Amino acid sequence: xxxxxxxxxxxxxxxxxxxxxxxxxxxxxxxxxxxxxxxxxxxxxxxxxxxxxxxxxxxxxxxxxxxxxxxxxxxxxxxxxxxxxxxxxxxxxxxxxxxxxxxxxxxxxxxxxxxxxxxxxxxxxxxxxxxxxxxxxxxxxxxxxxxxxxxxxxxxxxxxxxxxxxxxxxxxxxxxxxxxxxxxxxxxxxxxxxxxxxxxxxxxxxxxxxxxxxxxxxxxxxxxxxxxxxxxxxxxxxxxxxxxxxxxxxxxxxxxxxxxxxxxxxxxxxxxxxxxxxxxxxxxxxxxxxxxxxxxxxxxxxxxxxxxxxxxxx
Ligand code: GRG
Numbered sequence: 001x002x003x004x005x006x007x008x009x010x011x012x013x014x015x016x017x018x019x020x021x022x023x024x025x026x027x028x029x030x031x032x033x034x035x036x037x038x039x040x041x042x043x044x045x046x047x048x049x050x051x052x053x054x055x056x057x058x059x060x061x062x063x064x065x066x067x068x069x070x071x072x073x074x075x076x077x078x079x080x081x082x083x084x085x086x087x088x089x090x091x092x093x094x095x096x097x098x099x100x101x102x103x104x105x106x107x108x109x110x111x112x113x114x115x116x117x118x119x120x121x122x123x124x125x126x127x128x129x130x131x132x133x134x135x136x137x138x139x140x141x142x143x144x145x146x147x148x149x150x151x152x153x154x155x156x157x158x159x160x161x162x163x164x165x166x167x168x169x170x171x172x173x174x175x176x177x178x179x180x181x182x183x184x185x186x187x188x189x190x191x192x193x194x195x196x197x198x199x200x201x202x203x204x205x206x207x208x209x210x211x212x213x214x215x216x217x218x219x220x221x222x223x224x225x226x227x228x229x230x231x232x233x234x235x236x237x238x239x240x241x242x243x244x245x246x247x248x249x250x251x252x253x254x255x256x257x258x259x260x261x262x263x264x265x266x267x268x269x270x271x272x273x274x275x276x277x278x279x280x281x282x283x284x285x286x287x288x289x290x291x292x293x294x295x296x297x298x299x300x301x302x303x304x305x306x307x308x309x310x311x312x313x314x
Contacts, residue, residue: 046116046124053107059084059201066205069292083132090128108247160200169193178257190231198227225281232274235260236306
Protein backbone atom coordinates (compact mmCIF):
# COMPACT_ATOMS: atom_id res chain seq x y z
CA UNK A 1 0.00 0.00 0.00
CA UNK A 2 1.39 3.38 -0.89
CA UNK A 3 2.17 5.40 2.20
CA UNK A 4 0.05 8.46 1.64
CA UNK A 5 1.15 11.74 3.14
CA UNK A 6 3.51 10.21 5.71
CA UNK A 7 7.14 11.25 5.47
CA UNK A 8 9.86 10.31 8.01
CA UNK A 9 9.22 13.48 10.01
CA UNK A 10 5.50 12.69 10.17
CA UNK A 11 6.21 9.16 11.34
CA UNK A 12 8.59 10.38 14.03
CA UNK A 13 5.99 12.93 15.15
CA UNK A 14 3.24 10.27 15.32
CA UNK A 15 5.44 7.76 17.16
CA UNK A 16 6.47 10.35 19.75
CA UNK A 17 2.94 11.56 20.31
CA UNK A 18 1.42 8.04 20.47
CA UNK A 19 4.05 6.93 22.98
CA UNK A 20 3.49 9.96 25.20
CA UNK A 21 -0.29 9.67 25.11
CA UNK A 22 -0.20 5.91 25.73
CA UNK A 23 1.96 6.42 28.80
CA UNK A 24 -0.45 9.00 30.21
CA UNK A 25 -3.44 6.78 29.51
CA UNK A 26 -1.74 3.80 31.19
CA UNK A 27 -1.03 5.95 34.23
CA UNK A 28 -4.68 7.06 34.52
CA UNK A 29 -5.95 3.55 33.82
CA UNK A 30 -3.78 2.11 36.60
CA UNK A 31 -5.15 4.72 39.00
CA UNK A 32 -8.75 4.04 37.98
CA UNK A 33 -8.38 0.29 38.48
CA UNK A 34 -6.78 0.78 41.89
CA UNK A 35 -9.47 3.24 43.00
CA UNK A 36 -12.40 1.21 41.71
CA UNK A 37 -11.27 -1.91 43.52
CA UNK A 38 -13.87 -2.28 46.24
CA UNK A 39 -14.37 -5.88 47.26
CA UNK A 40 -11.26 -7.40 45.70
CA UNK A 41 -13.56 -9.93 44.05
CA UNK A 42 -12.74 -12.36 41.27
CA UNK A 43 -14.86 -10.24 38.90
CA UNK A 44 -12.64 -7.23 39.57
CA UNK A 45 -9.51 -9.32 39.03
CA UNK A 46 -10.97 -10.67 35.78
CA UNK A 47 -11.73 -7.33 34.18
CA UNK A 48 -8.53 -5.74 35.48
CA UNK A 49 -6.63 -8.65 33.88
CA UNK A 50 -7.96 -7.82 30.42
CA UNK A 51 -7.78 -4.04 30.78
CA UNK A 52 -4.15 -4.32 31.98
CA UNK A 53 -3.17 -6.88 29.34
CA UNK A 54 -2.03 -4.09 27.04
CA UNK A 55 -3.61 -2.92 23.83
CA UNK A 56 -2.92 0.06 21.69
CA UNK A 57 -5.37 2.38 23.50
CA UNK A 58 -6.39 3.87 20.15
CA UNK A 59 -9.87 4.97 21.18
CA UNK A 60 -8.72 6.99 24.23
CA UNK A 61 -5.87 8.44 22.19
CA UNK A 62 -8.37 9.62 19.58
CA UNK A 63 -10.67 11.19 22.14
CA UNK A 64 -7.80 13.08 23.76
CA UNK A 65 -6.51 14.18 20.34
CA UNK A 66 -9.94 15.46 19.29
CA UNK A 67 -10.40 17.46 22.49
CA UNK A 68 -6.86 18.88 22.27
CA UNK A 69 -7.39 19.88 18.62
CA UNK A 70 -10.38 21.92 19.79
CA UNK A 71 -8.52 23.64 22.60
CA UNK A 72 -9.30 21.47 25.66
CA UNK A 73 -5.96 20.79 27.28
CA UNK A 74 -6.80 19.73 30.84
CA UNK A 75 -6.15 16.30 32.37
CA UNK A 76 -9.85 15.50 32.47
CA UNK A 77 -9.76 14.36 28.84
CA UNK A 78 -7.37 11.53 29.78
CA UNK A 79 -9.62 10.48 32.64
CA UNK A 80 -12.79 10.55 30.56
CA UNK A 81 -11.17 8.76 27.65
CA UNK A 82 -10.76 5.66 29.85
CA UNK A 83 -14.50 5.05 29.57
CA UNK A 84 -13.91 4.13 25.90
CA UNK A 85 -11.18 1.67 26.83
CA UNK A 86 -13.43 0.04 29.45
CA UNK A 87 -16.22 -0.48 26.89
CA UNK A 88 -13.70 -1.70 24.31
CA UNK A 89 -12.25 -4.17 26.85
CA UNK A 90 -15.72 -5.49 27.68
CA UNK A 91 -16.37 -6.06 23.97
CA UNK A 92 -13.08 -7.97 23.65
CA UNK A 93 -13.84 -10.19 26.67
CA UNK A 94 -17.27 -11.08 25.23
CA UNK A 95 -16.03 -11.37 21.66
CA UNK A 96 -13.46 -13.99 22.75
CA UNK A 97 -16.05 -16.24 24.45
CA UNK A 98 -16.65 -19.69 22.90
CA UNK A 99 -20.18 -18.70 21.83
CA UNK A 100 -18.73 -15.71 19.97
CA UNK A 101 -15.32 -15.77 18.24
CA UNK A 102 -13.92 -18.47 20.53
CA UNK A 103 -10.40 -17.14 20.98
CA UNK A 104 -7.74 -18.40 23.38
CA UNK A 105 -5.29 -15.53 23.04
CA UNK A 106 -5.71 -11.77 23.08
CA UNK A 107 -3.13 -9.03 23.42
CA UNK A 108 -0.51 -11.78 23.52
CA UNK A 109 -2.01 -13.39 26.65
CA UNK A 110 -4.63 -16.08 27.37
CA UNK A 111 -8.13 -14.61 27.04
CA UNK A 112 -10.18 -13.67 30.10
CA UNK A 113 -12.41 -16.76 30.04
CA UNK A 114 -9.36 -19.04 29.67
CA UNK A 115 -7.98 -17.68 32.92
CA UNK A 116 -11.16 -17.01 34.94
CA UNK A 117 -13.78 -19.26 33.34
CA UNK A 118 -16.66 -18.37 31.04
CA UNK A 119 -19.19 -17.33 33.68
CA UNK A 120 -16.82 -14.92 35.41
CA UNK A 121 -15.65 -13.51 32.04
CA UNK A 122 -19.24 -12.86 31.02
CA UNK A 123 -20.01 -11.00 34.25
CA UNK A 124 -16.69 -9.13 34.20
CA UNK A 125 -17.57 -7.80 30.74
CA UNK A 126 -20.93 -6.52 31.93
CA UNK A 127 -19.30 -4.99 35.02
CA UNK A 128 -17.07 -2.90 32.75
CA UNK A 129 -20.11 -1.22 31.15
CA UNK A 130 -21.30 -0.04 34.56
CA UNK A 131 -17.81 1.01 35.53
CA UNK A 132 -17.44 3.08 32.35
CA UNK A 133 -20.61 5.09 32.98
CA UNK A 134 -19.90 5.50 36.68
CA UNK A 135 -16.43 6.72 35.82
CA UNK A 136 -17.86 9.41 33.52
CA UNK A 137 -20.24 10.62 36.23
CA UNK A 138 -17.46 10.72 38.84
CA UNK A 139 -14.95 12.43 36.58
CA UNK A 140 -17.32 15.22 35.55
CA UNK A 141 -18.47 16.02 39.11
CA UNK A 142 -16.20 19.04 39.48
CA UNK A 143 -16.41 20.16 35.85
CA UNK A 144 -18.17 23.47 35.17
CA UNK A 145 -20.82 21.72 33.02
CA UNK A 146 -21.00 18.69 35.36
CA UNK A 147 -24.19 16.72 34.83
CA UNK A 148 -24.83 18.11 31.35
CA UNK A 149 -21.43 16.86 30.17
CA UNK A 150 -21.91 13.48 31.86
CA UNK A 151 -25.25 13.08 30.09
CA UNK A 152 -23.77 13.98 26.70
CA UNK A 153 -20.73 11.71 27.03
CA UNK A 154 -22.49 8.68 28.47
CA UNK A 155 -25.31 9.07 25.93
CA UNK A 156 -22.78 9.02 23.09
CA UNK A 157 -20.86 6.09 24.54
CA UNK A 158 -23.94 3.97 25.22
CA UNK A 159 -25.45 4.73 21.82
CA UNK A 160 -22.24 3.53 20.17
CA UNK A 161 -22.25 0.40 22.36
CA UNK A 162 -25.88 -0.56 21.83
CA UNK A 163 -28.04 -2.10 19.13
CA UNK A 164 -27.24 0.87 16.88
CA UNK A 165 -23.52 0.22 17.40
CA UNK A 166 -21.31 -2.58 18.82
CA UNK A 167 -24.08 -4.96 19.79
CA UNK A 168 -25.96 -4.54 16.51
CA UNK A 169 -22.74 -5.13 14.57
CA UNK A 170 -21.85 -8.21 16.60
CA UNK A 171 -25.34 -9.66 16.10
CA UNK A 172 -25.13 -9.09 12.32
CA UNK A 173 -21.66 -10.67 12.34
CA UNK A 174 -22.93 -13.83 14.04
CA UNK A 175 -25.92 -14.08 11.70
CA UNK A 176 -23.63 -13.69 8.68
CA UNK A 177 -21.30 -16.53 9.69
CA UNK A 178 -21.01 -19.32 7.13
CA UNK A 179 -23.56 -17.59 4.90
CA UNK A 180 -22.91 -15.90 1.62
CA UNK A 181 -23.22 -12.19 2.34
CA UNK A 182 -22.93 -9.14 0.15
CA UNK A 183 -20.82 -5.99 0.48
CA UNK A 184 -23.66 -4.05 2.08
CA UNK A 185 -23.89 -6.53 4.95
CA UNK A 186 -20.13 -6.47 5.55
CA UNK A 187 -20.21 -2.67 5.54
CA UNK A 188 -23.05 -2.76 8.09
CA UNK A 189 -21.02 -5.08 10.34
CA UNK A 190 -17.85 -2.98 10.13
CA UNK A 191 -19.70 0.29 10.59
CA UNK A 192 -21.46 -0.96 13.74
CA UNK A 193 -19.07 -3.44 15.31
CA UNK A 194 -15.93 -1.36 15.01
CA UNK A 195 -16.36 2.11 13.51
CA UNK A 196 -19.09 3.23 15.92
CA UNK A 197 -16.72 3.30 18.91
CA UNK A 198 -14.11 5.27 16.93
CA UNK A 199 -16.87 7.74 15.97
CA UNK A 200 -17.88 8.05 19.62
CA UNK A 201 -14.23 8.69 20.57
CA UNK A 202 -13.84 11.77 18.40
CA UNK A 203 -17.39 12.98 19.09
CA UNK A 204 -16.75 12.71 22.86
CA UNK A 205 -13.52 14.68 22.46
CA UNK A 206 -15.46 17.44 20.68
CA UNK A 207 -18.20 17.37 23.34
CA UNK A 208 -15.67 17.76 26.12
CA UNK A 209 -14.18 20.75 24.31
CA UNK A 210 -17.64 22.34 24.22
CA UNK A 211 -17.92 22.23 20.42
CA UNK A 212 -21.24 23.10 18.75
CA UNK A 213 -23.44 20.27 17.42
CA UNK A 214 -22.32 20.59 13.79
CA UNK A 215 -18.69 20.23 14.74
CA UNK A 216 -19.45 17.29 17.04
CA UNK A 217 -21.22 15.60 14.12
CA UNK A 218 -18.28 16.25 11.80
CA UNK A 219 -15.83 14.85 14.36
CA UNK A 220 -18.04 11.75 14.74
CA UNK A 221 -18.00 11.25 10.95
CA UNK A 222 -14.23 11.65 10.92
CA UNK A 223 -13.92 8.93 13.61
CA UNK A 224 -16.32 6.62 11.78
CA UNK A 225 -14.19 6.71 8.64
CA UNK A 226 -11.03 6.13 10.68
CA UNK A 227 -12.72 3.14 12.36
CA UNK A 228 -13.85 1.76 9.03
CA UNK A 229 -10.34 1.97 7.61
CA UNK A 230 -9.07 0.34 10.82
CA UNK A 231 -11.43 -2.65 10.48
CA UNK A 232 -10.56 -3.17 6.80
CA UNK A 233 -6.88 -3.21 7.76
CA UNK A 234 -7.73 -5.63 10.60
CA UNK A 235 -9.40 -7.94 8.04
CA UNK A 236 -6.31 -7.80 5.84
CA UNK A 237 -4.00 -8.51 8.80
CA UNK A 238 -6.08 -11.52 9.81
CA UNK A 239 -4.92 -13.10 6.54
CA UNK A 240 -1.46 -11.62 6.12
CA UNK A 241 -0.28 -10.98 9.70
CA UNK A 242 1.32 -13.20 12.32
CA UNK A 243 0.51 -14.07 15.93
CA UNK A 244 3.85 -12.57 17.02
CA UNK A 245 3.01 -9.20 15.49
CA UNK A 246 -0.66 -9.04 16.46
CA UNK A 247 -0.86 -10.92 19.77
CA UNK A 248 -3.94 -12.84 18.63
CA UNK A 249 -4.74 -15.84 16.47
CA UNK A 250 -4.68 -15.14 12.73
CA UNK A 251 -6.47 -16.72 9.75
CA UNK A 252 -9.56 -17.18 11.89
CA UNK A 253 -12.04 -15.23 9.76
CA UNK A 254 -11.71 -17.47 6.72
CA UNK A 255 -11.76 -20.59 8.92
CA UNK A 256 -15.11 -19.52 10.40
CA UNK A 257 -16.51 -18.60 6.99
CA UNK A 258 -16.67 -14.93 7.97
CA UNK A 259 -17.56 -12.18 5.60
CA UNK A 260 -14.45 -10.01 5.30
CA UNK A 261 -13.19 -7.29 3.01
CA UNK A 262 -10.43 -9.41 1.38
CA UNK A 263 -12.94 -12.22 0.72
CA UNK A 264 -15.23 -9.79 -1.07
CA UNK A 265 -12.90 -7.24 -2.62
CA UNK A 266 -9.47 -8.93 -2.74
CA UNK A 267 -6.37 -7.45 -1.05
CA UNK A 268 -5.79 -4.60 -3.47
CA UNK A 269 -9.51 -3.73 -3.55
CA UNK A 270 -9.56 -3.73 0.27
CA UNK A 271 -6.51 -1.48 0.46
CA UNK A 272 -8.15 0.90 -1.99
CA UNK A 273 -11.29 1.05 0.15
CA UNK A 274 -9.27 1.61 3.33
CA UNK A 275 -7.43 4.47 1.62
CA UNK A 276 -10.75 5.93 0.51
CA UNK A 277 -11.97 6.02 4.13
CA UNK A 278 -8.71 7.60 5.30
CA UNK A 279 -9.05 10.31 2.66
CA UNK A 280 -12.70 10.91 3.60
CA UNK A 281 -11.66 11.36 7.24
CA UNK A 282 -8.99 13.85 6.19
CA UNK A 283 -11.46 15.76 4.02
CA UNK A 284 -14.04 15.96 6.82
CA UNK A 285 -11.39 17.29 9.19
CA UNK A 286 -10.29 19.91 6.67
CA UNK A 287 -13.94 20.86 6.17
CA UNK A 288 -14.23 21.74 9.86
CA UNK A 289 -11.41 24.26 9.49
CA UNK A 290 -9.54 22.60 12.38
CA UNK A 291 -5.88 22.47 11.49
CA UNK A 292 -4.41 19.65 13.56
CA UNK A 293 -1.39 17.68 12.41
CA UNK A 294 -2.08 14.56 14.50
CA UNK A 295 -5.70 14.19 13.39
CA UNK A 296 -4.71 14.87 9.78
CA UNK A 297 -2.07 12.11 9.79
CA UNK A 298 -3.77 9.53 12.02
CA UNK A 299 -6.09 8.04 9.32
CA UNK A 300 -3.05 7.28 7.15
CA UNK A 301 -1.06 5.86 10.04
CA UNK A 302 -3.92 3.38 10.52
CA UNK A 303 -3.22 2.03 7.02
CA UNK A 304 0.47 1.30 7.58
CA UNK A 305 0.37 -2.26 9.00
CA UNK A 306 -1.38 -3.54 5.88
CA UNK A 307 1.36 -2.14 3.66
CA UNK A 308 3.89 -4.87 4.49
CA UNK A 309 3.25 -8.57 3.74
CA UNK A 310 4.18 -9.65 7.29
CA UNK A 311 1.58 -7.36 8.89
CA UNK A 312 3.49 -5.46 11.52
CA UNK A 313 1.93 -4.34 14.79
CA UNK A 314 0.48 -0.85 14.93
C1 GRG B 1 -23.21 -8.73 24.44
C2 GRG B 1 -21.98 -10.83 23.81
C3 GRG B 1 -22.20 -9.40 23.60
C4 GRG B 1 -21.44 -8.75 22.70
C5 GRG B 1 -21.61 -7.38 22.25
C6 GRG B 1 -18.64 -8.47 21.62
C7 GRG B 1 -19.30 -7.22 21.21
C8 GRG B 1 -20.38 -6.61 22.01
C9 GRG B 1 -18.87 -6.57 20.15
C10 GRG B 1 -17.71 -6.99 19.35
C11 GRG B 1 -16.88 -5.81 19.06
C12 GRG B 1 -15.52 -6.20 18.56
C13 GRG B 1 -14.68 -7.11 19.35
C14 GRG B 1 -15.09 -5.67 17.42
C15 GRG B 1 -13.76 -5.91 16.85
C16 GRG B 1 -13.05 -4.61 16.77
C17 GRG B 1 -11.58 -4.80 16.78
C18 GRG B 1 -10.86 -4.86 15.49
C19 GRG B 1 -10.94 -4.91 17.92
C20 GRG B 1 -9.48 -4.91 18.09
O1 GRG B 1 -9.16 -3.58 18.44
P1 GRG B 1 -7.68 -3.13 18.73
O2 GRG B 1 -6.79 -3.66 17.65
O3 GRG B 1 -7.38 -3.93 20.05
O4 GRG B 1 -7.66 -1.68 18.97
P2 GRG B 1 -6.32 -3.61 21.22
O5 GRG B 1 -6.00 -4.95 21.82
O6 GRG B 1 -5.13 -2.95 20.62
O7 GRG B 1 -7.02 -2.72 22.19
